[in-house]
Amino acid sequence: MKKIVLFGLLSAVLSGQIARAETAPETVNIGFQKANIFALLKYRGTLDSEFKKQGITVKWIEFPAGPQMLEGLNIGSIDLAATGDAPPAFAQAAKADLVYLGHSPANPKTEAIVxxxxxxxxTVADLKGKRVALNKGSDVNYLLVRALEEAGLTYKDITPVYLPPADARAAFQRGAVDAWVIWDPYYADAETNANxxxxxxxxxxxPHYTFYLASRKFADTWPQTAKQVVDQLGTLSDWANKNPQEAAKILSTSTGLPQPIWQRALSRLxxxxxxxxxxxxxxxxAxxxxxxxIGLLPVKIDVRSAxxxxxxK
Structure with a gap:
């Protein structure tokens, strides 16, 4: 009888430890890019402060772009990330086990063909036979395809020139391409400084969204922690929408782009x-x-599987 009681007590203690562990991981690893909402969250410090009270350490890991960040999510080097529309679709095609925690409001004015x-x-119809710079497999790649199709053209009617933003801007300014499909804040910078x-x-x-993503393992193991991050993003969003100049100042520090560029970008974000x-x-x-x-994704995916x-529930 004593053994049974002791075993029951031990089980209760262990169950309590597991329950506590499931509500509060020791560390949360968050991937961010210099220009996205997680950068704003990092520099404001509100998430770090809140999690510190719960005994959680936040580690911020910078990535140059969404695809690399979601590769990090897939191999377990980060737990959470925020990217545009396209990277999670490509990650799913590569068998990344991620989930969609949430999304931003649609922001179609923040990406454009210039x-x-x-x-x-x-007009878009005038792009037939032209060289168009863009980042392959990015959100703007989708915009370009849809714009061409609305104008009665196909992707084969233009010559895509796949370049990251810095190289695309250089090609655009020296006339090596006829058009450029780009997103903010690079779009705002191009309007201001690249004619x-x-x-x-x-x-x-x-629609163009930012998606908030997590590895399935993290989201299912620590659901309340994941939910807290989304809640913090909501609170941060309210602050940023009401204080665009302060938000622009933070993002200017993060990216090195002048504050007026960010103010222009945030006016449509x-x-x-x-x-x-x-x-x-x-x-x-869709x-x-x-x-x-159009052959950029090698397989058909079911987005809702994420x-x-x-x-x-």
Whole structure:
């Protein structure tokens, strides 16, 4: 009888330890890029402060772009990340076991097709036969495909020139490409300093979200911690939307871009943190199917397979 009682007590103690562990990991590893919302969260310090009270250490790990960040998520070097629309679709195609925790409001004005001020190109239809710079497999890649199709063209009607933003800007300024498809804050910088003229932004074509992502292992093991991060992003978003000059100052420090550039970018960027809905999953599936159709994604994926278990309950 004593053995049974002791075993029961031991089981209760161990169960309590496991329950406590499941609500509070010792460390949360967050991937960020210098220009995204997690950079703003990092430099404000509110998440670190809140988690410190709970005995959680936040480690911030910088990445140059979304695809590399989601590779880090897949191999376990980070637990959480925020990227645009395209990287999670490519990550799913590469068998990354991630989940969508939430998303920003749609922000179609923050990505655009631009040309030099003196370019004869006036409409998307005028891009036929032209060289167009863009980052391959990025959110703007989707914008370009949709814009071309709306204009009665296909992706094969243009010559894509795949370049990261810095190289694309150099090619754009020296006339090596005819157009450039780019996103903020590089778009705002191009308008201000690279003599760029808008041909078409994403309004009416694609919604363009920022997605908040986690490894499935982390989100299922520490659901309340993951939820706290999304809640913190919501609180931060309210602050940033009400204090764009202060937010621009922080992001200027993070990226090295002048504060006026960020103020221009933030004027068309609504921050926010909302849980996933069937409609947003449908829109993300349309993006993935488009990339599969034009051959940039090697396989068809089911975006909803990355639904967070907390959203299934």
């Amino acid at each position: 040309v030099p001020q003196n370019s004869p190109i006036k 760029a003229r808008l041909v078409k932004n994403a309004e009416g074509l694609v 609504p921050y926010g943190a909302e849980r996933m809905t069937p409609q947003v999953f449908k829109e993300q599936q 993006l993935a199917d488009t990339f599969t159709r 639904t967070w278990s907390l959203d299934k």
